[in-house]
Amino acid sequence: MRVLFLTSLCPKTGNCTTAERIRCHVEAAGHECILRNSADFKEKSDVTALLAREPGIDAALAIHLYKGGRHLLDLHVPFGVVFGGTDVNEDVKDEKKRAVMERVLKRARFGVAFTQQMKADAESLLMSESSKIRIQPQGIETRAATDFSWREFLRCSGVESEEVEGLCVFLLVCGLRRVKDPLYLLKAFSEWHASSPHVIFIIIGPKMDPVFSGEVEHRVQR
Known part of the structure; x- marks a missing residue:
């Protein structure tokens, strides 16, 4: 089966990483x-030009109902959609976008939410x-490389402590951009x-x- 998969592929983003994981899973099947x-x-x-270049598409998938799913509305193949945080947190606030998203979800064979809350928000808002x-939770199991030094990692991160084993470390992994708001928890921590x-x-x-990265570094240094 040939599956067309549409999503934002901006480098170093969660979308790009998630898309690659899904692609690998589809191809492994x-x-x-x-x-x-x-x-x-x-x-x-x-979209028409793409289908001309890639004939024989049997099904389609998109991450984000508006950014990706709207391009599937005119395809005469079954498709599914994966919700992104932008769908239920931002795009639903725009009436025109929400109307398109409702059409996409109505036509889709299925939708995938990463959390129970995202599913509940989608059902309520759309x-x-x-x-x-x-x-389908996004959680994955990871293991440190064999040559990874926890003490060296902490030292390079600016953490100077002799009692490494006793530390309670919270690690937030995200690109430094304002929409992710990595400073949200800074005051509390x-x-x-x-x-x-x-x-x-x-x-x-x-x-x-x-610019925002500089703001983050300045706030952390304080």
């Missing part, structure tokens, strides 16, 4: 996955059938660390927004 950047599609003719949305020095909060990720 014996199917062909044609992964394309939804940002490259501006007009309906762009008036979806409960049975159409499945929950700063106060917690002041009373309990063994509690450490580390933010790690690429500097996607240089």
Whole structure:
């Protein structure tokens, strides 16, 4: 089966990482996955041109109902959609976008939400059938590389402590950009660390927004 997969492929983002994981899963199941950047599609003719270049599409999938799913509305193949945080947190606030998203969800064979709360929000905001949305958690198991040094990692992160084993470290992994708001927990963790020095909060990720990254570094240094 040939599956067309549309999503935002901006480098160093969760979307890009999630899309790659899904693509690998689809191909491991014996199917062909044609992964394309939804940002490259501006007009309906762009989708038509893609289908001309890639004949024999049997099914389609998209991450984000508006960014990706809207491009599937004119395809005469079954498709599914994966909810992104932007869908239920931002795009539903725009009436025009929400109307499109409702059409996409109505036509989709299924929807996938990463959490129970995301499923509940989608059902409430987009008036979806409960049975159409499945929950598939994103959690994965990771292991440190054999040559990884926890003490060296903490030292490079600016943590100077002799009692490494006693530290309670919270690690936030995200690209440094304002929409992710990595500073949201900073004040609370700063106060917690002041009373309990063994509690450490580390933010790690690429500097996607240089101006905001500078703001983050300045706040952390304070």
